[in-house]
Amino acid sequence: MQLKTSSYKKELMKQDLRNVGWIGVIYFVALIFAVPLEIMMRVTNDNRSYYPDSETLFSFHLEIQVLAIFIVPVILSIFLFRYMQVKSATDFVHSLPLKRERMFHHHLITGVAMLIIPQLLIAVILLFMNAAIDLEDYFVPADLGYWLGVTTVVTLTIFLTGILVGMVTGISAVQGVLTYILLLFPAGIVLLLLVNLDYVLIGFSEDYYLSTRVTEFSPITDLIELFHRDFTFLKAIIYLCISVVFYYMSIQLYKNRKLEAATQALVFSKLKPVFKYGVTFCATLLGGFYFGETQHQFSWILVGYILGSMIGYLVAEMVLEKTWRVFGNWKGYLYYSVAAVIIYFIISIDITGYENRIPEAEAVDRIYLNESPHRYSYAKELYEMNYPNYLSEKKNIEAVRALHQQLIEHTSRIDYSGYRNERMTIAYELSNGKMIVREYSVKDQKVIENYLKPIYESKEHKETQTELLHVNSNDVSKVTISPDVAVSGEVVIVEPEQLMSLVEGLKADIYAESYDDIVYPRHHMSRIRILTAENRELHVQFKQSFENVEQWLRANNFNEDAVVTADDITKVAVQRLSENDNRHYYDRMVQISESSDDVLVVEEKDKIEAILNSTGGQKPGERYVIGYFFEGDDYPHIQHFASDDVIPDFVLEYFNK
Amino acid sequence: MISFSNVTKTFDAGKVSEHVLHDVTFEIRRGSIYGLLGSNGAGKTTLLKILAGILKQDSGTVSIDEQPIFENPVLKSRVVFIPDVVFFFSQYTVLQMAKFYQDVYPNWNQERFKALQTLLGLDVNKKVQRFSKGMQRQVAFWLSLCAMPDVLILDEPFDGLDPVIRNKVKNLIIQDVAERDMTVIVSSHNLREVEDICDYVGILHRGSFILEKDLDDLKSDVHKVQVAFKNEVPEALFASLNLLHQEQRGSVVLCIVKGKESEIEQVIKQYNPVIYDVLPLTLEEIFIYEMGGVGYAVENILV
Structure with a gap:
């Protein structure tokens, strides 16, 4: 018998178009609004402001473009392969004299066309617009190429991810949800593993790994970079490779799919344990992550592991069994717990010697x-x-x-x-x-x-x-020394010879700093600003240990203006903080007028001088705060003691009596 | 020729896997109409879907004209399956569906499509899903027959058809069988629904065949005989007959006898009966008498 065999079935394509054509149209309309229309509107707006951030075409209505790029391909994959999830449709379609592979390609091509044709049309429209009126302020043809390339690569990858998931599941809703989970998975699991490893391994630096590349593992978390920074050629290649792998996997899965499994959450029974324990494992890590980051306590992390694993296990069971009533099946959970405890134990005994490794x-x-x-x-x-x-x-x-x-x-x-x-x-x-x-x-x-x-x-x-130590003293063009607080007075030095001697003195002071000067610095509530030849301003806190600088200032009679002195201060309040509540001390400080149980008010100049001399940076676990009151200012300037060792005796005596 | 050999199929239903077909072996001759009978859940639909190349058996072979059906488009273009719930693409009119069939089935016969349109009197420009259930089923038959299949697979086909249409459809099928040597396999849970068109029946029970019969053989093989004698009933008579059933009403003896009619007549005539009649026997009676042992399954299909 003679058979007409052309690999292209017109009616099958028509059916696909009737099924998903509207998605392509909506995508096109959304993109029209996002880019060409927006550009036209900006062009015709007379009092437009110049947008310096429009580096790429993505900056026009980024939100619409992002939504379209992430939603349209998934919806397409769901609708095109919807027939596999409905029993009557799947029976009908698969009774037709068409190979699965061939139908797959028909749907794939339709879907790709629905993504690429709207994008190409937009590109053509933009090219025509650019030819008609000069749009160089908005984009150049290279931007258009970049935009077209990124949208194509990203939507293709997402579309193929959706198809792959569709081959594995028998429920369209599950297909949608699992697609996004799969897209997020690489970044998510790396984050969870790193954070949880940090809980187990002493010295593990999860932040070091996190701050490097984790966000690039998923197109969803990589979004910002996609649209603002350059989407590299290498990344495009990786995305395309992933798409090709997903394409081959999808065909193989389709060929081996058991059609009677439509309406089941997972079609391949071999995947069920993978799914079940995978979900449980991720939920365990997520539980640990949640309580670890909020509570910072081992007991809470343990609670997180137990709670997370139980919830994950139950949810996985519910999805697989398609029922709420799964509270009786705990056998699998038992196996999981035993395995999890063993794994935890193996990591925590640190076989590889990770925790104690110090390089030679x-x-x-x-x-x-x-x-x-x-x-x-x-x-x-x-x-x-x-x-x-x-x-x-x-x-x-x-x-x-x-x-x-x-x-x-x-x-x-x-x-x-x-x-x-x-x-x-x-x-x-x-x-x-x-x-x-x-x-x-x-x-x-x-x-x-x-x-x-x-x-x-x-x-x-x-x-x-200290960057200053790398600056040549000859290159300094100006030094300004002024108090941090609202006190009149400022020392400005521009004379080259003076600059030279002052900066050299400052450098010598910094080189001479002791450990205590660095960690528990006492300072003058004053700042030294150094303007370099390249017009960069470097800031150095004026510490009391800077003897050369002080000497220099005294020698040049600048000392009064450069720092806060007792004469600038009307009174000083020292407040002792209670163990629990130290958040509202500022509100109290504002209202203080005289000494009480936990507040000491000082107005004598010599005592103010003593407190000034022991003022420094804040340390964790601080027990005292100092409030300086200046002439004509109702609000205190809050400072701290440099360390417990430098607190003046009369202060300690007052609070210890 | 359709052939199943040692076909087994299990469904994976949660934790337990369900045995749907168990080591099924049978054959259907070309040009015959095979009635697949069985109660609900016997595995009929699964068997038909495997034959249609929709599902794949776990083990064993299923072939039509020596070729496997699964993923075999050349063969599948000669096979049409009409499921118990017919399916059409949403929003499609009859004409659009016809175009689809035409594109997919290489043997599509457009003249026949037009001829059947006059016969069925349905509007080709109406959306199929707007039709009533019975009309949709007619559309399915209409399209399927125009695809000129060599094998037509029908799952509970006559449900929801009124008697007039039912006969129309049956006639169309019989016509194709007679003219083109089409093979038909039709499933039903009711023997009476299919006995008038089938020439072969098989009863499926819990995934295996418990009976397979050629109906013509069956009908010519079993006879209901009514005899009466002047004197005592001669005991020797029954000994020489293959007796399935016997009962006495007054002087008349009613018996169901297996064997050729002429031979039976010859044996009985020796004893000079006063009355000797051969009465018509319904298929239902044949089954009941033949299948005393597996009563449950048989009773169910006779409802």
């Missing part, structure tokens, strides 16, 4: 030491151009290793990133190109003080912290 001094190239993990990654990009921010002297490497050892010994599993704790990040760059990054939450600064001291006092470390 010879193997270390340089070290980044910081209290803030974010600064490490930013530092590389932002500051490295100006001055080196790493330690590489042998003495310092040894000192950091000793500090690291001390941190390992004194950090326990329950010292999570409590917000009161200081953080310490050590990043070793090894000579073989590898990195070892560890992060510790320091509960008690005293424990590491002796180890920090040699590092902080070293010339090299000071140079990593």
Whole structure:
């Protein structure tokens, strides 16, 4: 028998168009409103403001474009493969003399056309508009190419993800939800694993990994970069590769799909345990993450694990069994719990020696030491151009290793990133190109003080912290010293010779700073601003330890104007904070007029002088606040004591009586 | 020729897998009308969907003219399946559906489509889903027959058709069988619905066949005989007959006998009966007498 066999079935295509044509139309209309119409409106608006942020075509109605790009492909995949999820439709369609692979390609091509044709039409419209009226203020043809490329690559990837999920499930709603979950999954699971590893492994620096590339693992979290930064060519290739892999997987899954499983949540029974325990595992991590980040306590994290795993298990069961009544099936949960406890145990005994690993001094190239993990990654990009921010002297490497050892010994599993704790990040760059990054939450600064001291006092470390030390004294064009508070007085020096001697003195002061001067600085409530030749202003806090500077000021009779003196102050109130509530001290401070149980008001000049001399930066766990009252100002200026050791005796006596 | 050999199919239903077909082996001759009988849940629909190439059997082979049906478009273009709930694309008119069939089935016969339109008297420009259930079923038959299938698979086809249409459709089917040697397999839970068109029946019960019969053989093989004798009934008579059932009403003996009519007559005539009649036997009676043992399944299809 002669058979007409053309690979293209006109009526099948027509059916697809009747089914999903409207989606293409809506997509086109949405894009019309978002880009060409918006540009026309801006062009014809006479008193338009210039938008400097319109770097890419995505900046026109970003919200509409984002919604369209993320919703349209998923809706398309649902509608095109809807026939597989409805029993009567699936029976009819699969009784036709058409191979599954062929139908798949028909639907795929229709879907791709529904995505690409509207995008191409928009591009053509924009090209015509550009030819008719000059739109160079809004975009250049290269922007158009970028826009077309990104929308094509991203919508294709999302569309194929939707199809892949459609092959696995038998319910359209599940297809929609699972598609977004799958799109979010790579970034989500990495985040959850990193955060939870941080709870188990002492010294694990989740922030170091998080601040690098996690958001790029999912198109949803990568969105901002997609539209604002450049979507790199490499990324486009990766997206397309993923699309191709999903395409082949979808065909294979379709060929092996059992059609009787329409209306079941998961079509392939082999996937059911994967889904069930996968959901349970993710929910466990999510539970730990939630309570860990809100409570910072091990007991709460444990509660999170148990609660999360139970909820996850039940939800997975509900989806698979399509019923609420799953509260009797706990056998699988039991297996899961046993496995989870074993895994937790294996990680926590630290087989690989992760927790105690300190690289040999010879193997270390340089070290980044910081209290803030974010600064490490930013530092590389932002500051490295100006001055080196790493330690590489042998003495310092040894000192950091000793500090690291001390941190390992004194950090326990329950010292999570409590917000009161200081953080310490050590990043070793090894000579073989590898990195070892560890992060510790320091509960008690005293424990590491002796180890920090040699590092902080070293010339090299000071140079990593202060940009001024890299500025040539000859290049300074102006120095301004003025109090931070509303007190009249300012010292401005522009005379080159004076500048030279002042800046050199300041540098010498900084090099001479002791550990206590750095960590518990007493300062003058005053700031030194240095204007460099490149017109950059560097700020240095005027510390009481800056003897050279003070001497210089005195020698040049500037001292009175540069700092806050007792004469500027009408009165000082010292308030002792109660253990629990220290949030409302400012409100009280404003109303203070005389001494009471927990407040000392001082008006004598010598006592004010004494308090001034011990004023410094805020420390966690502060017990006193100081309020300075100035002439003509009802509101106090809040300061703190530099450390407990410097509090004047009369203050302690007053509160201890 | 359609052939099933050792076909097994299980459905994965949650934690337990359900055995729907169990080691089914049977054949259907070309040009015959096969009645697939069985109570609800016997596995009829599953068997038909496997034959239509929709579902894939777990094991065993299903073939039409020695070729497997699953994912075989060349073969499937000669097979049409009409499910118990007919399906049409939403918003499609009869004409649009016809165009679709025409595009998909290579043997589409447009003249026949027009001829049947006059016969059925349905509006081709009306959306199919606006039709009543019975009319939709007619449309399904209409389109399917115009695809000129060699094998027509019908799942509970006559539900919801009024007697006039039912006969029309039956006639159309019989016509195709006679003219083109079309093979038909029709499932039903009711013997009476199909006995007038089938020449072969099989009873499926809990996933396996418990009976397969050629109806012509069956009818010519079993006879209801009424005899009366002047004197005592000769015992020797019954011994020499293949007796399925016997009862006595006064002097008249009624018996169901298996065998050729001429041979039975020959045996009985030896004893000089006063009355000898061969009465018509309904298919229903044949089943009841033949199938005493598996009563449940049989009773159910006789409702």
